Amino acid sequence: MTIKIGIIEDDIKTIEILKLYLEREQFNVNVALNGQNGLELIHNILPDVLILDLNLPDYSGFDLAKKYRSQSNGILFFITGEKSKDKLIYGFEVGGDDYITKPFDPAEVIVRIKANLKRLENSSFDILKIGNLIINFNDATVTKNGQLLDLSVKEKMLLFYMVKHKNQVLLTESLYDAIWGYDAVSDLKTVTVHISTLRKKIEEDKNNPKYIQTVRGFGYKFVIE
Known part of the structure; x- marks a missing residue:
């Protein structure tokens, strides 16, 4: 199966370099130069690997990351020239797997992608069966007793995030930041x-x-026995 790689990056030279090296490895490469086209790329292509610039002119890279994570358990690379510790940490919190820091060695990027692909192939977390629930991270579906559940995007994002952090106490504030973002116009009640x-x-x-339990004074915990 040909691996689909998406690149959302506004610097053409960076795209050209990455595309050259990736296509040499027989990857199927799709590119977008801004956030809006990036959204369409995610929706239409749903790449196995997404390389995402954090500093797009029209969209927050973190918001695009959340969009991707709500639909795929694929590999997510952030590409950035910044070295802010807070941003790096937040990137991992919203589902990032690795960072590419500019300037970068294209050959090293290829090695990192292959290493993450190998990890993903060996993962058993793509489809998770919990009691009467089946949570499919590949196609972002959830079934209960064999019936497909009609979940909103935010409900899916919330569920998938909690499942990935199973049996951990998650602060309400942390859930809000991870799913709705720091710049959201709503408040903690939405959680x-x-x-x-x-x-x-x-x-x-x-x-x-049975699954989503309240931890009084703190937040919630997704319990898997």
């Missing part, structure tokens, strides 16, 4: 609302939840 609607859809008894 509570989405937790409530998610429970109605995935739990057998929303008033006595």
